[in-house]
Amino acid sequence: MERKLALALVFSLLLVLPGLAQRRVLDARQLLRDVEVLSADSMEGRLSGSKGNKMAQQYITSRFQEIGLQPYHNSYRHTFRLESKQVTVEEAVNLIGYIPGKSAKAIVLTAHYDHVGVRKGETYNGADDNASGVAALFAAAAYFKKNKPYHTLIFAALDGEELGLRGAEAFLENPPLPLEQILLNVNMDMLSINQKGELYASGTYHYPALAPYLEQVAPRPQAKLLLGHDRPEQGENDWTRQSDHYQFYKRQIPFVYFGVEDHPYYHKPSDDFSNINSTFYPDAAALVIDFVLNLDKKHPDRKQLVLKQK
Numbered sequence: 001m002e003r004k005l006a007l008a009l010v011f012s013l014l015l016v017l018p019g020l021a022q023r024r025v026l027d028a029r030q031l032l033r034d035v036e037v038l039s040a041d042s043m044e045g046r047l048s049g050s051k052g053n054k055m056a057q058q059y060i061t062s063r064f065q066e067i068g069l070q071p072y073h074n075s076y077r078h079t080f081r082l083e084s085k086q087v088t089v090e091e092a093v094n095l096i097g098y099i100p101g102k103s104a105k106a107i108v109l110t111a112h113y114d115h116v117g118v119r120k121g122e123t124y125n126g127a128d129d130n131a132s133g134v135a136a137l138f139a140a141a142a143y144f145k146k147n148k149p150y151h152t153l154i155f156a157a158l159d160g161e162e163l164g165l166r167g168a169e170a171f172l173e174n175p176p177l178p179l180e181q182i183l184l185n186v187n188m189d190m191l192s193i194n195q196k197g198e199l200y201a202s203g204t205y206h207y208p209a210l211a212p213y214l215e216q217v218a219p220r221p222q223a224k225l226l227l228g229h230d231r232p233e234q235g236e237n238d239w240t241r242q243s244d245h246y247q248f249y250k251r252q253i254p255f256v257y258f259g260v261e262d263h264p265y266y267h268k269p270s271d272d273f274s275n276i277n278s279t280f281y282p283d284a285a286a287l288v289i290d291f292v293l294n295l296d297k298k299h300p301d302r303k304q305l306v307l308k309q310k
């Protein structure tokens with residue numbers, strides 16, 4: 001009887017332990033608050049060059065300061081001229097901060113903060129696209145500020161994505177460090193809405209050597225990682241060119257893009273804070289941090305990551 005009891009105890013511990021082993025890597029309330037602020041009506045949909053976009057810049061700057069990210073050349077602001085079919089913006093703005101690691105080799109985490117603005121009197125708040133990615137960028141920065149990384153981690157809130165991935169292009173044309181030092185781009189764009197609890201990591205078709213680092217990430221209670229959406233034969237379900245990571249890909253820099261499948265609110269005025277999945281989203285953001293943590297502690301070099309086999 002006693003042995004049975006002991007066995008039962010050991011068995012139940014085995015069931016509980018993997019759950020306990022999952023570290024709390026972010027503050028879910030702060031994460032949701034950041035999305036709520038960035039997708040408020042007062043930000044007017046954050047179109048590049050707009051007043052609302054400037055308000056978003058101020059908020060991002062204040063959060064970078066609060067977290068304690070270091071600027072390059074005394075400023076987070078990296079400006080560029082943006083000319084597109086829709087608008088010309090004399091001073092578009094990427095906001096870039098970093099945490100120095102033991103190694104000068106860098107992982108660049110990106111999330112675009114611009115969205116499509118106001119159209120026909122309707123405000124497109126872009127809560128999922130992409131206030132969710134920017135808030136996750138803050139969460140990752142806050143985590144690694146407290147838990148020193150091996151690699152240098154760069155956090156870039158990019159402008160002009162909706163006008164043709166222009167912030168990422170400007171980042172790479174005028175990078176804050178030599179491009180050879182970039183090990184990997186981790187791009188986050190739309191992390192917060194999925195009914196099935198699925199977050200995709202896209203890019204391992206191009207970089208199969210990255211797959212194990214993603215497969216080792218344990219599912220969280222409300223979100224699990226799936227690999228895919230990166231094969232040319234998938235047509236528009238191939239997300240290789242869909243967001244800022246494409247600019248890195250074009251320059252032979254490995255990337256992983258994290259995002260959810262399309263939902264009814266995508267590029268609609270209804271992409272609002274009220275439609276965020278408040279349980280899925282914190283776990284989805286945590287999975288991204290879990291992945292960066294896993295890769296950071298193993299420190300592969302870029303040659304290994306671009307190998308065509310696992």
Ligand SMILES: [Zn+2]
Binds near residue numbers: 161
């Ligand atoms: Zn987006």
